[in-house]
Amino acid sequence: MVLLYTSTVVDPPVTLIRGADSNENDELIDNMLPEDVWFHVEDLSSAHVYLRLKEKQTLDDIPEKLLEDACQLVKANSIKGCKMNEVVVIYTMWSNLKKISGMKSGEVSFNNPSAVRKKTTKKDKAIVNRLSKTEKSGVKMDYEGDREARERREIDRKKAENKIQLENKRAEEKRNREASELRSYTSLMKSENMTANTDYSGYDSDDFM
Template sequence: MVFYFTSHVVAPSVTLFMGADKHENEDLIKWGWPEDVWFHVDKVSSAHVYLRLGPVNDIPNLVLDDACQLVKANSIMGNKMNDIDIVYTMWANLKKTAGMEVGQVAFHKDKDVRKVRVAKRNNDTINRLNKTKKEVFPDLRQEREGRDREEREDKKKLLREKKDKEKEEEKRKKDEAELKSYSTLMKAENMSTNYDGNDSDDFM
């Protein structure tokens, strides 16, 4: 089971979600999307919260606050503590090896992990997000495969459009070249005549 939350602090709204336990977290790690951002309380056990957005640089501050508050509230230790750090990174930076415990992750590149300090729990934020909470049993693999299929189709469409434009441009240049060649041919100095100055119709 996965818990979904909607953050309406920006328009259009964005989706935050997390696994019900470490086993769901494992599936989220495996079948995440490239545009997912992963959040966790630093050095303390907590839920794995995901934000489905774009690159990390594009996270609005209000959305970042919502994600961090949600992570803090879903950490047994972190919820009791003030001035805690939340780490976040793109899903693609999560690293999973065979020897790790269920739900445990590391990072491919530590330099791509960001950190934000959360002073204390904001009950207004948590209450607002909890009002949007939905419990869903998604097929994460199917959703990821569907997303990848759509991406492939979009790429194919863009490639076809690019080729069509290249053909149109090639035809335009060819037409221009032919028109230029015809214009040159029709210039007076390039014309010839079969007039020989003899008005006679006598061929003999």
């Protein structure tokens, strides 16, 4: 079971996902999708919060106000961080997360530390209050359904790409064929390759004198 929040700073609104405890955090680490962005307070214990991007989007595509909402939610759900005026929130794509043998529940490392971004986040009660009013607790995530839906979308996307590639290939072949035919026609029409319809060979004008 997880907690869901709705951020209305973008249109359409976006759902933020939060684990309620360390076990749920591990569950999220194991089951999220490549489009999910993970948020956590740096060097402090805090909730794990996820923002699901659209497929093919990157960290650079997150609107600043939405990024702020996610960071405020993480800060507000850090035992020590919530009391501090300012914290640093780290965030990265879910695919960059790595669990190492022996780690405690909720602990995580990174495949590529340089792909982790940081954002200084100052306390903003107005944002936290707005998000808290949208909280839905005890939500059961359909991880398998989400993965299957994504796989279907990926299959459909690849089919569409293959169709476009095939159409482009056929169009290119047609253009090449037409260009080749044009070159052949032009070559045949050159004056040195042309013969007059009237053949005057053997004609002697004196015969008509």
